Amino acid sequence: MRKILIVGAGQSGLQLALGLQSQGYEITLMSNRTADEIRSGRVMSTQCMFHTALQHERDLKLGFWESQAPRIEGVGMSVAAPDSTRAVDWVGKLDGYAQSVDQRVKMAGWMETFAQRGGQLVIHGAAVSDLDFFSRTYDLVLVSAGKGELVSMFGRDASRSPYDAPQRALAVAYVHGLGPRPEHPEFDAVRCNLVPGVGELFIMPTFTTSGRADILFWEGIPGGPLDVFQGIKDPAEHLALTLELMERFTPWEYARATKVELTDANGTLSGRYAPTVRNPIGRLPGGGRVLGVADVVVANDPITGQGSNSASKCAASYLDSIVSHGDQPFDEAWMRSAFDRYWDTARHVTKWTNAMLAAPPEHVLQLIGAAGQLPRVADRFVNGFNDPSDLENFFYEPEKTHAFLAEAAGAA
Template sequence: MASIGIVGAGTAGLHLGLKLLAQGIPVTLYSEQEPDALRVGRLLNTVTHHAPTRARERELWVDFWGVPELAMKRMSIHVQGPQPFSVQGRLSEPSLCVDYRVYQPRLAEAFVERGGKLEVVAVDPALLEKLAQRHTLMVVATGRSGLNAMFPRIPELSPHTRPPRLLFAALLKGVQMPQPLGMHFNLIPGQGEVFESQLITRHGRVPSTLIEAIPGTELAALISRKRDDDPAAFDATLLDIMRRFAPATYERIDPTEFGVRGPLDFLQGAFTPTVRRPWAQLGEGRFVMAVGDTHVTNDPVAGQGANGASASAFTLAHCIQDALLSERPFDETFCRDTEARMWAAVAPTAYWSNALLEPPPPHLIDTLVTASRDTYVADAFMSALVIPERILPVCASPESAAAFVTEARTPRADMLAATGALGWDTGTRIRPLAG
């Protein structure tokens, strides 16, 4: 019987493995760590799962944190500068942030509970060749141990040759979380971005930050200092960053308590966004596929890395099932056909992530200014912002942005009928009528 081997137990590997199991295909997952080791390790990221990924999680029956009170339903964008302004809107479909030290071990356990095999071993290219003899197809969902080098970079789809941002992410203490809960994006022209969200951790809900600094800027100089060298001094610097660049967060900070939550609750570094060819040839006519970050590595500025990885994994699962049902071999033709389908699934996340690393065009700023004054436009914009397939057409041209604003300002007939029947005011914000 056909079997699939997956190297890497991140979001892409887990979603792929769970999806294949649901399709009745035997899977072995090769992971560098036991789930329990991951639980007590260093913070992995501060990712947010948006509506399409959450729908896939429900399909896989792994929406373990799907109760409404845990979701984030609001988003704010604060544009800093000489004339600062803010946009606040509601998401039509809530997003969710779960600490991956909680998320990934729980999904790995679900994978084993459902009949998947989990082997703890570090896989390098030499071992990958041997594992390929055990399985009908091998899939790489990690770039560790030199595996990334197997999949060549595609220059025309990879505009960056060096890291466009220096990164710092952390769980925080001494920050009162906003009410209602939601994500805050601070855009600082010429410096970078400061994000705030709230993660579900094993300690409960915890505030977090992600700072993206343009290399060579003052913000980059501040966050590039190694926190381990002097934690207290670094936390004092972080407090000053919040005061200067994220005032909406700073006003909820207790300076006497503020800092990184613990010694393993932060990350510092940088990487270059890259699109790679998602297949390579092994010995004896066998091929290996790449999925998730191994295929497309996105900067986290758009919050789309894990979401793209999940979409990529589902697409690959469908391609594998189609090949098995039609008794097609996993040959070069399969790889090339699958590459086209996978790129179609993840291209929007790559294009949108790269777009946000550049200065925004004037029509996008105009749309944000309009949204700051009109709650219909704000809600529509925020709901589109987290789904690349929706926001890319909006930002494509001044004409498309203007059409989006016009449509957002026109309440749907069904909404008007419903709110009218309930006796609600349908002005700039829907609210119960007084008296």
């Protein structure tokens, strides 16, 4: 039986641990918090998982909250005009529904499941010196903890990381009491509101510790009018500021938010980080090697909602790479090949996310505008959230965009 250590109990670390456990591997999982501490702690993320990522969970029979979480059937796009009306407003339908489960609920539940199934759960923060010791006693060590000292082992890949500073200031509030969008009350959708030159407001239905809720998520251009959450510790003040900015920049969303309240005292989060691709292999002082997982090695800005999806896809890819390797050594060449296999998917996410952080070129503005008149364009665009590789066919190059719009107009 091969012994594997996974450090970090987020989406990718837990999904991979449970997947390997089901295949008969002897897994040790290190977390710096207990399940109860996670469940009662601060929200860790926004997350909307699309069909492919959800299917990876279903394949492992881990979709424990699927019947309780809202079914997100579409993604809407609105663009604010200078007078704070909507210059663009449409919604595209997803081929397969998406879902959002608060990671406090999911990670705590999965961690308890891992322990109940006989996995060794170690509640302890890990330092590089710990991994130096463990690398000699395990066949493979995977680092899935995306923050802190351990990440420093993985050097930045400058060729794949165009930004060296945060591109957005992030502010999240989980709320109860949000009203439906009056124009589409019959189905749940993620709403992407673009405020040119200022930032973005995302609203997504979710399932949290207290049931159905919605996430209000501002992404502000650093130094701009949305970059005002640093230093705010009081959750009520955080929510009041969120709503004040909605009233100013997205009044159509504010109109349904006048009765909201926080889901809990830990339902807010703010911060920022630079989107970064890192080298996948960490070298330990004693000569050992560890493999980075998910956002340890590919951390994109959340503007395209891909974080938890990428984590799920990375875990699924690594699971296949580990199982298919049999009893051969997990050497540096294998680590490189496992990452390269995942990067083949992740590179599309990174390219798209970095493009969305910049001011959109004229042909992308035409694409977003045309989606309001042509449902086929809206639907294809929003299904790119599930499969970003399809964006290569119509998003990046003006010629491909114009050909697609002409074809869609002809079909209409």
